[in-house]
């Protein structure tokens with residue numbers, strides 16, 4: 512678990528991180544919060560245990576109560592606004608990393624697509640993996 516998977520950083524470089532080992536889960540999310548936070552149709556997110564994620568730099572955070580009642584907090588660079596990680600009150604000790612911020616994201620292989628009820632016709636994600644209307648239990 513100590514092998515570096517990849518490094519990553521925000522657009523301006525003030526916030527950076529190192530990921531070690533393999534992600535515990537990978538998904539693409541079409542929920543309206545991800546659409547709004549990303550400014551586009553979905554987010555591609557890999558999930559890691561906190562100890563696999565080493566952060567450098569200061570982040571700002573914004574928490575949103577999801578339709579599940581859980582609070583999803585998105586952390587971003589206060590200078591350039593890039594999202595660098597998120598965490599959810601329902602999954603203690605797990606961080607979600609938007610894979611576009613990773614220097615190498617060729618390893619990303621989503622296991623599911625969630626909140627497909629909000630998927631727009633112009634934003635294609637995979638249908639050959641499990642697709643869920645919302646967040647699977």
Ligand SMILES: [Zn+2]
Nearest residue numbers: 521523588591
């Ligand atoms: Zn930045």
Ligand SMILES: [Zn+2]
Nearest residue numbers: 540541542545
């Ligand atoms: Zn989402």
